[in-house]
Amino acid sequence: MPAQEKQAAYIKISESLAEAWAETRPPEELLPAIGEEFARRADERSPGSGRDLEPVEEKILDAGELEDISDQRQVLAERLKLLPGETLSRMQVNAAKSRAVTAAGEADRIERRVEASFGQFDKSEIETNGMLEQSQKTRLIGQLEVAKKEHLEDLKAADWLLSPEASVPELQRQKMADRAFAFLDDVEIDRDALARRIVETKGVLPEAYATGLRRATRSSNPEHIRRAYENLARVLELAPQSTILQGRGGDLVDGFEKWTLLTKRYGLSPEEASVTLARGNEPVAGQNLEEAFDRQFPHLEAKDLVGQALRELLPPADTRFSEEPGGLTQLPQSDENHSRDESE
Structure with a gap:
């Protein structure tokens, strides 16, 4: 095979291996690395292809050299240098979509946990969650605070129902009865008996x-x-x-x-x-x-x-x-x- 063809084949294999390795990295790591690589190329006024920046032979790191690099972010940066701009753009779009899906799923999972725990959820788990966007963290923390307040109101309504001497203003009786019923109504209780208890003790x-x-x-x-x-x-x-x-x-x-x-x-x-x-x-x-x-x-x-x-x-x-x-x-x-x- 002529030397030029060998060089082209070598470049193609290198790009494929670099792309395959880079796509194993999580989106939250890959996205900023791609952004940094685009910025590096812009600063050097590159046409946009990694192969145009430096000779390929100088960019390829063998297995031993990669093991010597303890920072995986540096390894990723070296790999991204091998990829054409078109490939980087495609990977950037795919990583952004993947992160959006992951973040949405993580947000849903936390929402369910907040609801299931009646607001008794550690706020720091939201604040330190690397899969969430800041806007999602803000929304989830707000929901957590609301869930805590709602749970306290539920407990207050249940206590009102179970305490014969407890009383509330007439205008609040229906609201308290509705909240107590919703809080206590589940598969383990006879909802008909619960409703009769509320009517009998509170008249609502x-x-x-x-x-x-x-x-x-x-x-x-x-x-x-x-x-x-x-x-x-x-x-x-x-x-x-x-x-x-x-x-x-x-x-x-x-x-x-x-x-x-x-x-x-x-x-x-x-x-x-x-x-x-x-x-x-x-x-x-x-x-x-x-x-x-x-x-x-x-x-x-x-x-x-x-x-x-x-x-x-x-x-x-x-x-x-x-x-x-x-x-x-x-x-x-x-x-x-x-x-x-x-x-x-």
Whole structure:
């Protein structure tokens, strides 16, 4: 092989080996080294190719010489001198992308640890983390401080719930109940029992629990509907409806009225009533059901369904819904209405 071809092949192999070695270095080390190499070439007004700066033979270090260099940054700098500007630019872009991905992953990992530790996380681990950008460190430290404050507020709310003598201003009761419920609600606790405890001791229904009940009552699954109304009934045994459901929208009150009418006045079992209301959540059948209730009870508005008025309004009856193709179309008459029709 002619000497010129050998020289070209040698240069190519040297570049490939230098690039392969350099890419083993972590992005946080490689990026500044590439920047320094570009700056060196600019200062020497080089055309941009490492091979144009010095003879190749003077740049190649053998294994023994590399071992004598204890500072890996110096080894990296020597390797980068062998690479063309185009190769350096490509490596710079790839290293920047890799570092961004690594930093994002590291930030996510720390965020999860901060959350899992309720803010009990050593701030110095963030400050000294070499994989994070300064902006990420600032953001994570801010989140850590917020997590610490939130945890103290959670403990305060839990203590308020567990201490019978503890009290807060009336306007803060809902906020404290919501925070205590969110803090204590996990897979190891019965959330229905927890909600009843809050209602019984503090007279407040957690908003998250009320939202869950409301969502379940709109379901097309009868079992979800049955459990929701049975749990709501247990809650309303502990405190007046006007207090518990105030400001939560009329749909939960209206739905519970229908449930109570079906199970108390018309004698439907909870299973039968839940099937009826599940069908009523469908568009066509739901409209028919609403019309049937409106005809039967034109003046029914937000009765207190746990008091004496309920027992007077809903005497026991052994009757059932009438059904026709297309959905529920009429309610059975009560004994009183039935007697009136017979006398006429």
